[in-house]
Amino acid sequence: MSLQNDLTQKVIEAVKQLYQVDLPTVEFQPTRKDFEGDITVVVFPMLRHVKGNPVQIGTQIGEYLVEHVDEVSKCNVVQGFLNIVIEDSYYLDFFNSVADETDFGYVKSQSNDAVMVEYSSPNTNKPLHLGHIRNNLLGYSVAEILKASGKKVYKTQIINDRGIHICKSMLAWQKFGKGETPESSGLKGDHLVGKYYVAFDKAYKEQIAELVESGTPKEKAEKEAPILLEAQEMLRKWEAGDEEVVALWKKMNGWVYDGFDITYKNLGVDFDTLYYESDTYLLGRDVVKDGLERGIFFKKEDGSVWIDLTEEGLDEKIVLRSDGTAVYMTQDIGTAIQRVTDFPDINGMVYTVGNEQDYHFKVLFLILKKLGYSWAEQLYHLSYGMVDLPSGKMKSREGTVVDADDLIKNMEDTAESISQELGKLEGYSEEEKKQLYRTIGLGALKYYILKVDPKKRILFNPEESVDFQGNTGPFIQYTYARIQSILRKADNVGSSAVETSLELHEKEKELLKQIQLFPETVQLAAENYSPALIANYTYDLVKEFNSFYQQVSILGETDDQKKNFRVQLSKKVGEVIQSAFRLLGIDVPERM
RNA sequence: GGUCGCGUAGCUCAGCUGGAUAGAGCAUCUGCCUUCUAAGCAGACGGUCGAAGGUUCGAAUCCUUCCGCGAUCACCA
Numbered sequence: 001m002s003l004q005n006d007l008t009q010k011v012i013e014a015v016k017q018l019y020q021v022d023l024p025t026v027e028f029q030p031t032r033k034d035f036e037g038d039i040t041v042v043v044f045p046m047l048r049h050v051k052g053n054p055v056q057i058g059t060q061i062g063e064y065l066v067e068h069v070d071e072v073s074k075c076n077v078v079q080g081f082l083n084i085v086i087e088d089s090y091y092l093d094f095f096n097s098v099a100d101e102t103d104f105g106y107v108k109s110q111s112n113d114a115v116m117v118e119y120s121s122p123n124t125n126k127p128l129h130l131g132h133i134r135n136n137l138l139g140y141s142v143a144e145i146l147k148a149s150g151k152k153v154y155k156t157q158i159i160n161d162r163g164i165h166i167c168k169s170m171l172a173w174q175k176f177g178k179g180e181t182p183e184s185s186g187l188k189g190d191h192l193v194g195k196y197y198v199a200f201d202k203a204y205k206e207q208i209a210e211l212v213e214s215g216t217p218k219e220k221a222e223k224e225a226p227i228l229l230e231a232q233e234m235l236r237k238w239e240a241g242d243e244e245v246v247a248l249w250k251k252m253n254g255w256v257y258d259g260f261d262i263t264y265k266n267l268g269v270d271f272d273t274l275y276y277e278s279d280t281y282l283l284g285r286d287v288v289k290d291g292l293e294r295g296i297f298f299k300k301e302d303g304s305v306w307i308d309l310t311e312e313g314l315d316e317k318i319v320l321r322s323d324g325t326a327v328y329m330t331q332d333i334g335t336a337i338q339r340v341t342d343f344p345d346i347n348g349m350v351y352t353v354g355n356e357q358d359y360h361f362k363v364l365f366l367i368l369k370k371l372g373y374s375w376a377e378q379l380y381h382l383s384y385g386m387v388d389l390p391s392g393k394m395k396s397r398e399g400t401v402v403d404a405d406d407l408i409k410n411m412e413d414t415a416e417s418i419s420q421e422l423g424k425l426e427g428y429s430e431e432e433k434k435q436l437y438r439t440i441g442l443g444a445l446k447y448y449i450l451k452v453d454p455k456k457r458i459l460f461n462p463e464e465s466v467d468f469q470g471n472t473g474p475f476i477q478y479t480y481a482r483i484q485s486i487l488r489k490a491d492n493v494g495s496s497a498v499e500t501s502l503e504l505h506e507k508e509k510e511l512l513k514q515i516q517l518f519p520e521t522v523q524l525a526a527e528n529y530s531p532a533l534i535a536n537y538t539y540d541l542v543k544e545f546n547s548f549y550q551q552v553s554i555l556g557e558t559d560d561q562k563k564n565f566r567v568q569l570s571k572k573v574g575e576v577i578q579s580a581f582r583l584l585g586i587d588v589p590e591r592m
Numbered sequence: 593g594g595u596c597g598c599g600u601a602g603c604u605c606a607g608c609u610g611g612a613u614a615g616a617g618c619a620u621c622u623g624c625c626u627u628c629u630a631a632g633c634a635g636a637c638g639g640u641c642g643a644a645g646g647u648u649c650g651a652a653u654c655c656u657u658c659c660g661c662g663a664u665c666a667c668c669a
Binding site: 165331524543 | 594595596597598604605606607608609611612613616617618624627628629630631632633634649650661662663664665666667668669
């Protein structure tokens with residue numbers, strides 16, 4: 001990066017000397033592989049300021065640079081592109097400056113401002129599925145990336161532990177459960193509760209069918225099915241604090257939490273603090289009343305409170321019902337404010353929520369801004385596309401979901417069968433092997449999901465297993481394992497300091513360039529909230545390394561200086577892979 | 593209908609603030625394991641970047657219109 005800054009100065013200087021013109025900016029790009037050079041200056045934009053032939057101008061600037069800049073060894077011009085060759089010593093200096101740096105690429109100093117990242121936020125009436133996996137991986141990874149970019153981060157989730165849907169599974173368990181528990185059934189708690197959520201839906205549909213049979217119109221039947229009325233009654237009791245209902249609610253939610261904990265642990269995600277909707281669902285009403293007085297909201301004849309966003313190109317949005325109760329938006333306003341009260345250093349929040357709620361968050365952010373909160377400028381909706389199956393959308397009630405626990409297990413099994421086929425693990429204990437299959441299986445799954453732009457929809461076909469070759473997690477893990485193997489064999493890993501007079505192999509230079517890009521990639525990923533940038537960077541690095549590995553002998557090198565450098569370089573590549581994958585929440589194995 | 597997002601090779605995806613002949617992986621085909629892990633490397637095949645206009649020295653990228661897919665526009669959460 002500093003090289004580019006230096007060169008910018010020098011090019012401006014050159015143009016000034018040669019043509020007596022001040023250039024505002026200089027445009028760079030990496031040199032295409034088919035030309036000689038490391039960095040390229042694009043001459044075309046200069047033609048606005050300097051009239052003349054681009055090839056001639058490029059050539060003259062090039063000559064100036066060779067003469068006046070130490071790092072520039074030679075130049076060539078193709079059309080309007082000035083390709084600059086940088087001295088090997090520049091790259092070796094760079095290597096020496098970072099060789100011993102731990103967590104290279106991460107910003108070490110932490111800013112005073114914190115950002116809260118919300119993700120996962122499940123309902124407590126059913127187990128997690130593939131959609132939640134995408135949410136969890138994205139949220140966790142973005143949180144880690146923000147940390148690496150120097151931010152203080154709080155990871156949180158809001159657990160949707162109340163409402164009619166929770167009562168549905170409670171009611172169904174009461175009616176059909178016969179006292180079944182996770183212990184008695186051997187089912188994971190969240191799966192047990194999910195089973196009754198499905199059971200409710202089944203009973204509900206049956207009752208509708210019966211009613212329609214006996215002449216009730218369908219719409220009426222849907223509203224009046226006895227089991228639904230019972231669930232609504234249960235919700236009223238819950239809100240009134242009915243002891244029996246609350247006890248049941250606590251018991252069944254406890255089962256779900258136990259189940260979620262296992263899934264989260266398996267996925268490798270965690271949270272710093274938790275919010276429960278049962279605590280926050282009443283928040284926000286005071287703020288709305290206050291905003292009403294300040295004229296930010298307005299009241300309709302029936303007493304409901306609204307905000308007019310037509311000036312912003314949106315429409316009117318309700319924030320309080322006519323009976324004075326809260327809507328979803330009210331809660332979200334209240335919860336956001338509550339969070340800043342709880343953690344006063346917060347100056348920004350990231351909400352990891354599917355793109356079906358784009359509109360909701362647009363409105364929420366606008367309202368918070370209008371209410372005048374300074375942190376409202378720093379809100380970001382980490383919106384991601386749905387994960388669809390070939391059969392269409394996943395629906396828990398209809399059982400057409402890819403269950404999170406099943407999928408994780410599945411990935412581990414695939415990793416196991418591939419590993420056994422390859423049979424490279426002699427000497428590993430059963431426990432170590434199991435751990436490795438998990439690392440690889442999860443690596444495949446996480447990389448598969450994180451490498452694509454969050455905005456895009458993912459079509460997941462359970463019939464076709466996730467790849468383990470090519471642009472995949474295991475490919476990158478494999479490269480890491482290879483490097484560790486070399487380091488084990490290079491018994492005396494020499495000093496990390498490298499002689500800067502070494503002549504670099506083309507592949508070594510490419511690797512150094514790629515390593516140099518890591519810090520800015522982390523920054524870019526943080527700015528864009530995009531783990532995909534980290535994934536793609538890592539893939540490029542690893543491809544470069546494998547090509548190097550194939551062409552250049554490391555341990556077989558007879559020149560000690562060169563051999564030491566190659567070992568050190570490999571070590572550094574391994575460290576960057578590990579750092580990058582840590583940002584994606586993916587582990588790397590010593591062997592595989 | 594309004595708003596937002598997406599549309600790049602048979603499939604899955606990259607392509608930074610506009611730049612040189614649009615890049616990977618999978619799949620298909622060819623080579624490379626008595627030498628550091630072949631979950632690898634090297635190569636072949638494969639494209640009117642949804643369509644048409646426009647801006648520019650220069651467009652997959654920016655603007656307009658249209659087409660296709662999806663989401664959203666509830667006193668639901």
